[in-house]
Amino acid sequence: MNHELLQKYNVPGPRYTSYPTVPYWQGTPPSPERWGELVNDTFSVTNQKQGISLYVHLPFCESLCTYCGCNTRITVNHKVERPYLEAVLKEWELYKKVLGAEKPIIRELHLGGGTPTFFSPENLHEMITRLLEGCEVHAQAEFSFEAHPGNTTDEHLQALYEVGFRRVSIGVQDFNPVVLEIINRHQTYDQVKHLTEKAREIGYTSVNYDVVYGLPQQKVCSMIQTIFKVIQLRPDRIAFYSYAHVPWIKPGQRRFTEEDLPDSTKKLAIYETCRNALELAGYQDLGMDHFALKTDGLYRAAAEKRLHRNFMGYTDTQTSLLIGLGASAISDAWWGYAQNEKGVEAYYKRLSNDELPFFRGHVSSREDLILSRHIQRLMCNFETTWRQESEKCKALYEGLNRLEEMEADGLVEIEPYHLRITEKGRSFVRNVCMAFDARLWENAPQTNLFSQTV
Structure with a gap:
């Protein structure tokens, strides 16, 4: 990547998950009522063809990882498990009433957090059942969960395997003890190795590692050692993503300062x-943040242009309806x-009133839907x-006009009715998508909202 281009385009921008x-x-x-109509309309049209996706957010963690940007609740009191489990199940029952008599076909199920394995194996097994x-x-359902190496047991792996899970995403972040200390992450290489080997022994077919670059105290020499260890353990896919420093949103990141972070x-x-x-070791660069072996489903989806x-x-897995619980x-x-x-x-209170517990939302305009399709294709x-x-x-x-400079820099190629991001431009995919973000251009943020794009 050209350093001048990095300096030019490394600006705050969204990650475009929507x-x-x-x-x-x-x-x-x-x-x-309106939200229920939107959900039911999409469900009735797509359930039989695609199925639906479920995401369950399990926010509890026993300690705060200071780099984390997720919505978490820190506690060592495991009595919180049962009330939360029952709340998630009640929310799903409310959604099933919205969906009507037709049986939901579950195509994708993911447990995220927080730390899903904060919950006991027994409680997770019961919740999924x-x-x-x-x-x-x-x-062809895909069930996956996020696993913290420090507290995911063999029993967790077995219990979730029994209810259909075949993918596990292990939060590695870094193997350097200096980095792990400053981000308050307590785990070891041996724990990651055991978790990986045990998952495969039980029958999990895809193991992902989350690895983060740009963390405090990271250096090239230490990070390449981490990557060599990752390669030795041979996960099927790797999410190698940039640390998002947003202390104005996540105060825990104030444990360190910008001076602790590697500069651009x-x-x-x-x-x-x-x-x-990674590429020398046989991992294919799928684009923004993701690498996979050719034997993994994510690589095949990218090669066949059906990433979602x-x-x-x-x-x-492509579904038009994703229901988030928790x-x-x-x-x-x-x-x-x-x-x-x-x-x-607040989540509990809304459910106690038999209400779907959402507090904000958005109904898309025709323009939103068109731009969403183009941004989805560019990102995938x-x-x-x-x-x-x-x-x-x-x-x-208007977005195409904004890309003139990126076209001159060789990052995109624009033809009649066709836009392609070049190999040189793939690292700037978020910047390309920003050109089409009409709402961002209509109301440029006056304060920090997003992390840097590169």
């Missing part, structure tokens, strides 16, 4: 050195979005087309 992005959802959220009651599991030049050197090592991106990140979880009904109450107590396939009238709008052409 369009519009959450800060630009319009004013008053949809009424419960009860979630799936009255549902049909798709023949060092961060770029870390990324490129590690990326080269939603609030769970990249997936090889505090802060976000649902995507294609025609609009809704986010649940972030506070656990690095290209998009607009021959049909249903894929054209004024904002699309």
Whole structure:
């Protein structure tokens, strides 16, 4: 990556897990009735063809990882498990009433957090068993969960395997003890190794590692050692993503300062050195943050241009309806979005009144839907087309005009009815998408909202 281009385009920008992005959802959220209509409309059209996705947010952690940008609740009191489990199940029952008599076909299920394995194996097993009651599991269903190496046991792996989980995402972040100390992450290489080997022994078919570059105290020499250890353990896929420093949103990140972070030049050197090592080891660069072996489903989806991106990140499963359960979880009904109450107590209170517990949302306009399709294609396939009238709008052409400088820099190629991001431009995919973000251009943020794009 050219350093001059990095300096030029490394600006704050969204990660585009939705369009519009959450800060630009319009004013008053949809009424419960309107949201129910959006969910039911998408469900009735797509359930039989695609199935639906479920995301369950389990926010509890025993300690705060100071780099974390997720919605968490820190506690060592495991008595919180049962009330939260029952609340999630009640929310799902409310949604099933919205869906009507047709049996939901579960195509994708993901447990995120927080730390899902904060919950006991028995409670997780019970929660999933009860979630799936009255549902049909798709023949090609993908069930996955996020695992903290410091507290995920063999019993966790076995219990979740028994209810259909075949993918596990292990939070490695870094193996350097100096970095782990400053981000308050307590785990060891041996724990990661054991977790990986045990998952495969039980029968899990895909192991992902989350590895973060740009963390405090990281250096090229230490990070390449981490990557070599990762390569030795041979996960099927790797999310190698940039640390998002947003202390104005996550005060825990104030444990360290910008002076502790590698500057843009060092961060770029870390990324490129590690990326080269991964590619030499047989990992394919799928684009923004993700690498996979050719034997993994994520690689095949990328090669066949059927990658999908939603609030769970990249997936090889495409569904139009994603229902998020739990505090802060976000649902995507294609025609609009809704986010649940972030506070656990507020979430409980709404459910006690038999209400779907969302506190904000957005109903998409025709322009939103068109731009969302183009941004989705760019984020997943690095290209998009607009021959049909249903894929054209004024904002699309305004976005193309904003790309003139990026075209001159060799980052994109623009032809009649076709836009392609070049190999040189792939690291700047978020910047390309920003050109089409009409809501961002209409109301440029006056304060920090997003992390840096590179």
